[in-house]
Each structure stands twice: as C-alpha cells, then as structure tokens.
Amino acid sequence: MKIAVTGPESCLGSRLIEALHLGDGASVAAVPASESPTTLTARFSIDLRPADPCGAESLRKAFERCSSAIHTGGTTALDAKRSAIAFARAAAGARVRRAIYVSSPPVPASDSREPGAAAAMTDYPSGERSQAAAERQFLSECRRGGVNAFVIRTGIVYGPRSPLIAEVAMELRESRAWLPRHGADAFSGVYVDNVVAAIRLCLKTKAVLTEPVVVADAETATWRDVYHLIAQDLDLSGSRIRSTPSGAAVGQDEARSAASNAQVAHLVALQQRAPKLESNAAAKALGYHAAVAFSDGIRRSCQWWRFVQGEFEPAA
Amino acid sequence: MRTSTHSTKRRAPKKPAPEPADSHPGLTADETPAVRGSPPATDVVLAGSAATMADYMPALRILESAGAIRVQAVVSREPGGHSSLVNEFRNARAAPSVDKAVVAPGALVVLASLPHLHPAQAGAAFRRGWHVLTLSPLARSAPEAMTMLATAQRHERLLAVALPHRFSAGVNYIRVLCHDQLIGPLIRVDVHDGTPPAAAGAGGTDGALVEPGVGVLDLLTWCMGPPEIESYADDAMGGVEANASLRLMFPESVPAAIHLSRDWPTARSYEFVFERGIARWTPRRPESLQLQLASAPAALEGSFRPALVAGAATVPDAASAAEADPFRAQLQNVLDAIARRAPLAVPAADAVSALAMADACRARRTLLRQPWLSHNESVHARTLSMPIGLRRE
Numbered sequence: 246m247k248i249a250v251t252g253p254e255s256c257l258g259s260r261l262i263e264a265l266h267l268g269d270g271a272s273v274a275a276v277p278a279s280e281s282p283t284t285l286t287a288r289f290s291i292d293l294r295p296a297d298p299c300g301a302e303s304l305r306k307a308f309e310r311c312s313s314a315i316h317t318g319g320t321t322a323l324d325a326k327r328s329a330i331a332f333a334r335a336a337a338g339a340r341v342r343r344a345i346y347v348s349s350p351p352v353p354a355s356d357s358r359e360p361g362a363a364a365a366m367t368d369y370p371s372g373e374r375s376q377a378a379a380e381r382q383f384l385s386e387c388r389r390g391g392v393n394a395f396v397i398r399t400g401i402v403y404g405p406r407s408p409l410i411a412e413v414a415m416e417l418r419e420s421r422a423w424l425p426r427h428g429a430d431a432f433s434g435v436y437v438d439n440v441v442a443a444i445r446l447c448l449k450t451k452a453v454l455t456e457p458v459v460v461a462d463a464e465t466a467t468w469r470d471v472y473h474l475i476a477q478d479l480d481l482s483g484s485r486i487r488s489t490p491s492g493a494a495v496g497q498d499e500a501r502s503a504a505s506n507a508q509v510a511h512l513v514a515l516q517q518r519a520p521k522l523e524s525n526a527a528a529k530a531l532g533y534h535a536a537v538a539f540s541d542g543i544r545r546s547c548q549w550w551r552f553v554q555g556e557f558e559p560a561a
Numbered sequence: 562m563r564t565s566t567h568s569t570k571r572r573a574p575k576k577p578a579p580e581p582a583d584s585h586p587g588l589t590a591d592e593t594p595a596v597r598g599s600p601p602a603t604d605v606v607l608a609g610s611a612a613t614m615a616d617y618m619p620a621l622r623i624l625e626s627a628g629a630i631r632v633q634a635v636v637s638r639e640p641g642g643h644s645s646l647v648n649e650f651r652n653a654r655a656a657p658s659v660d661k662a663v664v665a666p667g668a669l670v671v672l673a674s675l676p677h678l679h680p681a682q683a684g685a686a687f688r689r690g691w692h693v694l695t696l697s698p699l700a701r702s703a704p705e706a707m708t709m710l711a712t713a714q715r716h717e718r719l720l721a722v723a724l725p726h727r728f729s730a731g732v733n734y735i736r737v738l739c740h741d742q743l744i745g746p747l748i749r750v751d752v753h754d755g756t757p758p759a760a761a762g763a764g765g766t767d768g769a770l771v772e773p774g775v776g777v778l779d780l781l782t783w784c785m786g787p788p789e790i791e792s793y794a795d796d797a798m799g800g801v802e803a804n805a806s807l808r809l810m811f812p813e814s815v816p817a818a819i820h821l822s823r824d825w826p827t828a829r830s831y832e833f834v835f836e837r838g839i840a841r842w843t844p845r846r847p848e849s850l851q852l853q854l855a856s857a858p859a860a861l862e863g864s865f866r867p868a869l870v871a872g873a874a875t876v877p878d879a880a881s882a883a884e885a886d887p888f889r890a891q892l893q894n895v896l897d898a899i900a901r902r903a904p905l906a907v908p909a910a911d912a913v914s915a916l917a918m919a920d921a922c923r924a925r926r927t928l929l930r931q932p933w934l935s936h937n938e939s940v941h942a943r944t945l946s947m948p949i950g951l952r953r954e
Contacts, residue, residue, distance in 0.1 A: 267937075278881065284758065284803045284823045286800075289798055289800045291799075383651055386637050406825075411825075549931075552929075553822060553824060553825035554753075555806070555822075555827070557806055557929050557930060
C-alpha cells in the first residue's frame with residue numbers, strides 16, 4: 246500500500262518524498278496539482294497521480310490503494326478550507342486509514358505585542374482564521390469518514406527548496422538585507438526534516454489526536470540568528486546586514502526596494518508578526534522531538550543553496 | 562453586321578488599392594505587403610501551445626502581417642490548448658492532430674511540442690507533404706534524430722531544427738572573438754542555464770540535459786568546435802535529471818564548466834574568459850552582450866550595429882528589434898529554403914552532434930552529491946541512480 250503526498254514539488258513535499266522513498270524505501274504516490282510541473286518528482290521512478298487539489302473526486306481517485314495521505318500545503322488562504330475538505334472527503338472515499346494535514350499556524354495582524362508573546366485568536370486576520378477553520382473542517386470530515394486524522398501546525402518551514410532561504414541568500418548577496426528591531430523578533434521556523442519526523446510519527450502512532458499539534462525547532466532563535474548564520478555559511482560578510490531599532494526600513498532606497506519587492510515585504514511581515522512556537526503538545530502526544538538543531542538546519546539549507554547555484558561535486 | 566461596342570480585348574485585372582502604411586503598425590516599408598510580385602505566402606501549421614511557441618510569436622505575427630506566411634492550423638493534443646494561438650491568427654483552425662489539419666502539401670509545420678512527440682509528428686507531416694521545423698531539441702537521442710532525417714529524405718522534404726542562437730548577433734560576435742582571438746586566446750568558459758518549467762505541459766518528461774542541455778552543447782560547439790567530455794553528473798535517481806553538471810575540454814585546452822537546472826532559476830549566463838577580456842551573453846537578451854576589455858575601467862553593455870569605419874561620412878543605423886530577432890531570421894531562412902531562394906542555414910543534421918554528445922554524457926554519468934540527504938538516503942540514491950542491471954539492493 247502506498248503513501249500519497251500532495252504538493253510534491255514544494256519545500257516540504259519534495260523533502261518528504263526524498264525521505265520516504267530514499268530513506269524508508271516506502272512506496273509513494275506523488276499527487277501534484279494537475280497543471281503543475283513535476284521536475285523534482287520526475288527524478289524518481291514513482292507513481293505520479295495529478296489531481297485537482299480542491300476536487301474531492303479527483304483526489305479520491307489519486308488516493309486509491311493508498312494506506313495514508315499527506316497534505317503538504319501549497320494552497321492559498323482562500324483555497325485552504327476547500328482543499329482541506331476535499332482532502333478529507335477524498336481520504337474517506339478512498340478508504341485511506343490515516344490522513345495527515347500540514348498547516349501553517351495563524352499569524353497575528355497586530356504589531357502591538359511584545360516580541361515572542363503568544364497571540365490571541367482574535368488578533369488573527371480573516372485569512373488565517375479561515376486556515377484554523379480549515380483545520381477544524383478537516384478533522385470533522387475525517388471523523389465522519391472514519392479516517393484517523395492528524396493536523397500538524399508548523400512555523401515557517403525552511404530547508405532545501407525553501408523560498409525563505411533563497412530570498413535571504415539573495416538579499417545578502419545583493420547587499421540589501423535589513424532587520425527591523427535589530428532582528429530581535431523570534432524566528433518561528435522549523436527545519437523541514439523536523440516536520441518530516443513528525444509526519445513519520447503520525448504514520449506509526451496508535452494515538453488518536455483530536456486537536457492540531459505544533460511542530461517547531463527546539464531552540465529559540467531570532468531573525469538576526471537566521472541572517473547571520475546564513476551569511477556565515479555562504480561566506481558573505483555579516484556587515485551587509487543593516488538593521489533599525491524600529492520596524493521601519495533603512496533609508497529611502499531600502500524603503501523603495503522593500504515596497505516594490507513583494508517577497509521582501511512578505512519577509513518583513515513575517516519578521517514582525519510571528520510568535521515563538523512551542524511543540525510541547527506534539528512531544529506529549531507523539532513523542533516528537535526536534536532531531537535537527539537550528540544551526541544544522543541552516544547549514545544544510547545553505548548546502549542546498551550552493552547546490553542550485555552550481556557549486557556541486559560528484560557523489561563519492 | 563453589328564458592331565459591338567463592347568471591346569473584345571481582355572481587360573487587365575484591377576489592381577487592388579495599396580494598403581496605407583499605418584495599417585501595418587510596427588512594420589518598416591520593406592515589410593509591408595507588396596502589391597504585386599511578392600512570393601506567395603507559405604502555409605504554416607503550428608503544433609504546440611502558446612507557452613512553447615512564445616519566443617516565435619513576434620516573428621510569426623510580423624511574417625503573417627507581411628504576407629510571407631499564412632498560419633492555417635494549430636495542433637494541440639490538450640483540449641483548449643490551442644485556443645489562444647487560434648485567436649491570434651485569423652485563418653487558423655484548431656486540429657487535434659497533424660493528420661486532421663486541413664492544409665495543402667508544401668506547408669511548413671513548426672513543431673513546438675515536447676521532444677518525445679517529434680518523431681511521430683514529423684513523420685505524419687512528411688506524409689502530408691509538409692516541411693518541418695522543430696524546436697530544439699530535435700529528438701531525445703541521436704539515433705532518434707537520424708531516423709527522422711532518413712524519413713525526411715525519403716519524402717524529399719526539408720527538416721530543420723530551431724537553433725536561434727546561431728542567428729544571434731551576440732553569439733556570432735563571441736564566435737568571432739573565439740575564432741579570431743581579437744582579445745586574445747580563450748582561456749575558459751562558464752555556463753549556467755535553465756529555469757523550472759512554468760507548467761506541466763512546458764516541462765514534459767525530459768531532463769535538464771535535454772532541455773536546455775542540447776541547445777547549450779550546440780552553442781558551445783558552434784563557437785569553439787567539438788569538445789572532449791571530461792565528466793558528467795546529475796541528480797536522476799531512477800527518473801530524469803533536474804540538475805546536471807558537465808565538464809568539457811574544448812580544442813586548444815579550453816575547459817568549460819556547465820551547470821544546467823530545471824529545478825531552480827539559474828542566471829542563464831554564458832561567460833567566455835579570454836586572455837585580454839571577458840564576454841558575457843544571456844539568452845534573455847540574445848541581441849546584446851557584456852564586454853570587459855582587459856584592464857579597462859568599466860565593462861561595455863549593449864546591442865549591435867554595423868561595424869564602424871574610421872572617417873566614414875555616415876553611420877548606418879542599428880537594426881530594429883524586429884529585424885534583429887534571431888527567431889525571425891531563422892524562420893525567414895526556412896521559408897527561403899522551402900522556396901529555394903536560399904540554402905537551409907541549420908539543417909537537422911547539424912543538431913545530431915549535440916544529441917550524440919548528450920548520449921555520451923549519459924553513458925558515463927555519476928550521481929551528484931546532495932549534501933542535505935542523510936547517509937541512508939544517499940546510499941539508496943546512489944543505488945537508484947545506477948542502471949537496473951548494475952544495482953545490488
């Protein structure tokens with residue numbers, strides 16, 4: 246019986262397939278969205294089953310003869326609820342035994358908190374509220390369909406093929422990196438292999454979880470740590486990172502650059518809004534612990550960045 | 562005898578009124594349709610999608626407006642895959658296959674479909690009496706290409722392969738620098754090319770060595786002559802490669818390092834380092850070049866114009882973007898070859914050596930080290946990367 250993985254070309258989906266197929270020798274079915282490229286999946290000789298991520302019947306066919314199905318994200322906040330419901334109904338219809346839904350946590354809109362403090366549900370903008378609603382719908386539909394369901398909430402997933410790593414590396418290379426509040430805000434990231442470890446636990450556990458569990462790195466790192474470690478691992482000078490005591494950009498040029506570059510603006514927003522995540526519930530319910538340390542995760546991410554820049558060696 | 566007042570002489574046909582110049586915006590006077598004496602338009606069939614045909618669209622529009630071609634059919638296997646192309650050309654009709662397109666013999670079909678479809682589609686085109694221009698790569702392997710060539714010869718039809726870099730002013734300038742050593746002998750070459758496909762249709766099932774690899778190999782061989790392959794490694798683990806690394810040695814001991822990727826966007830940069838300067842070219846701007854001359858305080862960057870002549874009274878204008886378009890130049894050459902006005906500049910046989918080089922790379926491939934994989938994952942990856950008969954699991 247196979248393990249179906251949606252979003253196989255994403256940072257998490259591609260790493261999960263590498264781990265399951267190469268590491269565990271598991272039989273995997275990759276389920277990309279019908280019009281998506283499948284470059285990374287095509288490196289392997291595995292079952293490819295394109296489907297509509299918001300279509301229950303399309304997904305049900307893709308999940309046939311699978312014992313488990315894993316949703317690795319890649320949908321927008323707008324589609325989150327539809328895709329979560331479709332995923333759950335498809336899993337039930339295909340008689341999948343376990344369905345695992347990986348979800349990003351709600352991020353508060355307000356910037357009035359102290360850095361690192363937990364945020365209240367009422368702070369969340371409507372997009373993130375719909376993500377939480379999607380999780381509830383997913384759990385409810387799975388219960389109705391007799392599927393053992395798990396919701397894993399992650400922070401920013403970083404690692405090979407992570408847009409975050411790529412953007413920070415580019416900022417550093419082009420000397421346009423800057424940190425609001427001197428980068429003191431908590432970095433709510435989780436190295437991709439730690440999420441894979443949590444997924445593996447969900448595939449094996451006899452526990453029945455009725456609530457989402459948060460999966461995070463063990464250490465409390467800051468955004469300053471992220472930038473400086475990446476600069477160090479990529480041999481880029483730390484002095485290229487500018488910072489300000491407030492949330493404002495440094496100088497007119499940086500403000501214009503930040504305003505015009507959607508990805509930089511997104512990174513700035515992440516730095517300002519994310520709380521520190523704790524994975525105590527995952528530890529208790531699943532026996533989860535973050536096996537890959539933060540510094541090791543950044544190092545491996547930088548190894549991947551060098552790889553896609555053409556700095557590679559043949560295997561020994 | 563009745564005398565007829567009606568003249569018995571045949572009247573000359575009425576000349577159509579010349580179209581005003583502004584009914585063909587973007588065309589120079591030379592490009593507006595001639596009223597009399599111009600060669601008949603060549604019927605054209607497009608096989609592919611708007612995405613795969615994108616680079617050729619400006620040239621196709623201009624040539625149709627100029628009356629040089631008439632796009633009669635668009636072939637796509639996907640339902641609705643041809644709709645935007647059909648809307649683009651007023652005479653074009655959709656067809657699900659080459660066999661079902663209603664177009665007379667003597668037409669030209671532009672195959673912008675995936676390489677694995679080229680042999681069957683080209684064969685069907687030749688049987689219809691059409692000539693064929695395929696986008697690169699011509700085929701997935703040298704033997705497959707040779708079979709297509711033989712079929713073309715049997716039907717006495719032209720088979721051309723689109724290698725627009727051979728018509729690019731930037732690449733030809735570099736070629737002259739290499740041949741004539743105008744800034745000294747070539748020392749080394751570094752190439753980074755490839756981008757992730759935009760959609761499933763554009764990506765296909767071929768790896769980075771096929772697209773963009775075959776085109777890269779042709780460009781370098783065109784500039785420097787055939788190389789020796791020193792090493793080839795990629796990340797295929799039972800499937801097709803997303804990333805590849807080639808090391809070649811060109812004549813006069815010039816090493817070349819080539820990085821190909823369909824996994825992550827590359828710089829798409831071709832850097833030629835000479836003894837007394839550096840030339841850098843990118844397919845993103847095929848008609849421009851960056852040039853660093855020896856210890857000059859700055860690099861030059863720009864497009865091309867006719868060579869300067871000292872003391873000349875007038876300076877010829879640079880070519881317009883449309884005139885300089887290498888895709889248009891190649892299309893025009895194929896049309897001229899069909900009409901026997903000029904020899905085919907890039908016959909398909911030219912593309913076989915690059916395909917043969919790609920085949921030779923595969924025969925000696927090793928696995929690229931992916932350092933983020935665990936030890937167990939790396940061991941299994943190495944096993945899967947071997948041919949099935951050599952695996953010991």
